[in-house]
Amino acid sequence: MIGAIAIGLAGGIVAGLLGVGGGVLFVPGLVLFLGLGQHQAEATSLLAIVPVAVVGTFRQDRYGNVVRPDALLLGLLSVAGAAGGVALANALSGAFLRDAFAALMVIVAAQLVHRTLRGPGSPPPAGPPAGRVDRGGAKKA
Amino acid sequence: MAIGTLAGLFSGLFGVGGGSVIVPLLILWLGYGERAATATSLAAIVFIAGFAAAAQGLYGNVRLLDAVLIGVPAVAGVLIGTRLQQRLHARAIALLFAAVLVASAVELVLR
Numbered sequence: 714m715i716g717a718i719a720i721g722l723a724g725g726i727v728a729g730l731l732g733v734g735g736g737v738l739f740v741p742g743l744v745l746f747l748g749l750g751q752h753q754a755e756a757t758s759l760l761a762i763v764p765v766a767v768v769g770t771f772r773q774d775r776y777g778n779v780v781r782p783d784a785l786l787l788g789l790l791s792v793a794g795a796a797g798g799v800a801l802a803n804a805l806s807g808a809f810l811r812d813a814f815a816a817l818m819v820i821v822a823a824q825l826v827h828r829t830l831r832g833p834g835s836p837p838p839a840g841p842p843a844g845r846v847d848r849g850g851a852k853k854a
Numbered sequence: 855m856a857i858g859t860l861a862g863l864f865s866g867l868f869g870v871g872g873g874s875v876i877v878p879l880l881i882l883w884l885g886y887g888e889r890a891a892t893a894t895s896l897a898a899i900v901f902i903a904g905f906a907a908a909a910q911g912l913y914g915n916v917r918l919l920d921a922v923l924i925g926v927p928a929v930a931g932v933l934i935g936t937r938l939q940q941r942l943h944a945r946a947i948a949l950l951f952a953a954v955l956v957a958s959a960v961e962l963v964l965r
Contacts, residue, residue: 725931755869788901798866
């Protein structure tokens with residue numbers, strides 16, 4: 714129980730600090746510290762992400778950063794993909810899924826290093842069109 | 855539309871929100887700025903993770919108590935993290951966290 718709370722707190726702090734989702738920490742935490750199987754860890758992580766994303770969304774929306782119609786569209790269009798992804802995950806063996814997840818973690822780490830070394834002052838790669846203007850600086854939320 | 859489907863697939867498969875897929879695609883394909891991309895991705899993740907968790911629930915994989923024990927402190931963690939971001943040198947932390955990720959990945963594979 715203490716372990717789960719620690720994973721949640723640590724994942725949340727990292728998410729708030731670096732803008733990396735909590736799931737990438739929840740899943741390995743559940744597997745390595747609580748001894749869950751890969752499937753259970755992924756499923757539990759998904760549910761744990763929801764309250765974090767809800768609170769984050771409200772905060773960001775107050776700053777006017779959320780493009781609401783696109784967010785809703787993206788979210789609703791993901792139903793089929795989410796169902797497919799879950800079915801696929803459950804069709805794969807835990808060992809294979811765990812290795813694939815490890816690869817994902819390395820990719821996220823590489824992304825993070827790249828983003829960090831590129832520095833917060835550099836402009837975004839594509840110029841935003843009207844209506845999708847970056848309302849803040851280039852520093853990530 | 856492709857972004858939504860891809861993000862859903864990714865999230866369902868790996869048990870993560872999918873932000874690391876959505877954010878770059880919103881920037882590259884739809885010309886979003888970074889801040890709007892992160893915020894919009896976060897809002898979409900509410901639905902995506904919700905759907906995927908429900909689907910996993912049908913398979914009986916969700917550990918409800920653990921999810922609550924993680925999810926609720928995580929909200930407090932995000933608030934702390936966002937506050938700390940104003941004070942700490944985030945660069946060093948980002949690089950440190952990347953190293954932790956790689957180490958955990960190795961640990962997972964060797965397990």
